[in-house]
Amino acid sequence: MKTASPLLALTAVLAVSGCSASDAPCITPPSIGGNTSVSPPAYEVDSSATLHVSPFQTFACRDDTRASQLPDSVTAQVFDPENTELPVEVSLSGGGSSAILRFTPRMAGRHHVLVAFAPVGSVQQFGAYVARPWRGSNSSITLPLPRCTQLDRTARGTWLCDGVALREPNAKAVRFSTSTVAPDVAISGNVVWVVGEGRVRRFVDTGTDLELTGSLLLSQSLPAIQSRLATENELLVLDARSLHRFTFTDTGVLAAAGATPWPSGATVPFGIDSVTGLLVRVAEDRLMVVQMERAPDSRACPFQLGPDGVYTAAPEPCQPLPGLPVGYAEGTVWTRVGDPFQAPFGQTLHLWKARKGALVEQGTLALDAPVQGVLSPLRAGFIIPDVQLGSYPGAFSVMPVEPTLPGPLGLERLPGTSSLAQELRTVSPRFYWEGDNRPTNGSTVIFERPAG
Numbered sequence: 001m002k003t004a005s006p007l008l009a010l011t012a013v014l015a016v017s018g019c020s021a022s023d024a025p026c027i028t029p030p031s032i033g034g035n036t037s038v039s040p041p042a043y044e045v046d047s048s049a050t051l052h053v054s055p056f057q058t059f060a061c062r063d064d065t066r067a068s069q070l071p072d073s074v075t076a077q078v079f080d081p082e083n084t085e086l087p088v089e090v091s092l093s094g095g096g097s098s099a100i101l102r103f104t105p106r107m108a109g110r111h112h113v114l115v116a117f118a119p120v121g122s123v124q125q126f127g128a129y130v131a132r133p134w135r136g137s138n139s140s141i142t143l144p145l146p147r148c149t150q151l152d153r154t155a156r157g158t159w160l161c162d163g164v165a166l167r168e169p170n171a172k173a174v175r176f177s178t179s180t181v182a183p184d185v186a187i188s189g190n191v192v193w194v195v196g197e198g199r200v201r202r203f204v205d206t207g208t209d210l211e212l213t214g215s216l217l218l219s220q221s222l223p224a225i226q227s228r229l230a231t232e233n234e235l236l237v238l239d240a241r242s243l244h245r246f247t248f249t250d251t252g253v254l255a256a257a258g259a260t261p262w263p264s265g266a267t268v269p270f271g272i273d274s275v276t277g278l279l280v281r282v283a284e285d286r287l288m289v290v291q292m293e294r295a296p297d298s299r300a301c302p303f304q305l306g307p308d309g310v311y312t313a314a315p316e317p318c319q320p321l322p323g324l325p326v327g328y329a330e331g332t333v334w335t336r337v338g339d340p341f342q343a344p345f346g347q348t349l350h351l352w353k354a355r356k357g358a359l360v361e362q363g364t365l366a367l368d369a370p371v372q373g374v375l376s377p378l379r380a381g382f383i384i385p386d387v388q389l390g391s392y393p394g395a396f397s398v399m400p401v402e403p404t405l406p407g408p409l410g411l412e413r414l415p416g417t418s419s420l421a422q423e424l425r426t427v428s429p430r431f432y433w434e435g436d437n438r439p440t441n442g443s444t445v446i447f448e449r450p451a452g
Helices: none
Strands: 026-028 042-044 049-053 057-062 065-069 073-079 089-093 098-103 109-118 123-131 141-143 151-153 159-161 164-166 184-188 191-196 199-205 210-217 225-230 234-239 242-248 254-261 278-283 286-294 297-305 311-313 319-321 324-329 332-338 345-355 358-368 397-401 410-413 425-427 431-435 444-448
Touching (some): 109 358, 123 358, 123 410, 151 184, 278 324, 286 324, 319 358
Antiparallel strands (some): 049 098, 073 109, 199 210, 234 242, 297 311, 397 410
């Protein structure tokens, strides 16, 4: 895996304000791209990028006068995520108070920028983030419902939002629960699994209706559901205490195959919604439960399907995973290492993929400090991390993109409103959506992602 050389931490530079009576120099810290000293700059692939970088400015202090010492020359290098050097134009402006860099990125991901001023001004290194354009639909769909926490759609087009089914955005809503607590919903193709009010139900979208094909009364309601995996004939549910398996047989019977206690010790909640475990399928008959026993790292503990149709803990030890889980999908886990304001890299995202019954690292992305902390709500289902690169004019939000071969992660620009709070924005493998939580007149705006 190719990586750029380590950064010199811009955020580690402390400004010295004012001048003393001595001849000791006074130094002002640099800035990058105007207001981006609080967030790294962001650009798009194949679009000209312009960067303004100021030097470390030195003042000689004598008798309350300040003689500014500025550089008289500058050089720059820009490296793409594969460490290929790009052509770059660089010049000084403002009498040496700023350098202007121009380059055109050809691939998505973190670019490494190095600027050297002489004879004063020092050397600066930092990351610039380049995203490919959004590849999903440019037109949105608006559901007349408060922003969905749990959102999905059947293959035949029925929307499911927090236990409410809508054939069309403005059609009559069908609710799966009579209580104020939304049931848990999982979709596979045209099969809809609903868990709530002490039972498990299986529906099939016929194209005109959601037809009930099976219902199972539970001996007791499940504790708070942490995660679930669904196929057309199997539903796996991880609650706070047990891993449950429900099956729909060839004879049309919905049955509980069994439950297995899963926490082997104390667990530490993670994610915005304090989930304690995530289900990830790593083989046809093998699962991993991703959990945190202690901060700052997590682990993935294997469970194997036995001949009795019940998943039980496998004899192999749990696989250590660095960092905090911040996303997951089918056979995929995202973890975040580091702190948003820790220099030089505030955070590093790691992508783990299922390979031969285990999780193998597929890609990484270093996020320069400071960037808003990548932290996701995970309880509602599959989610991809949303990286907000800043709120300054021209900034935007991105999602990490899996590389074809193990290496640096790419980036894709997200549609919608980048300045919205994290809890009002969600990216899943199928959709990006945002909205507001007003109980009346609230709405959910959805952009569809391409299949695959």
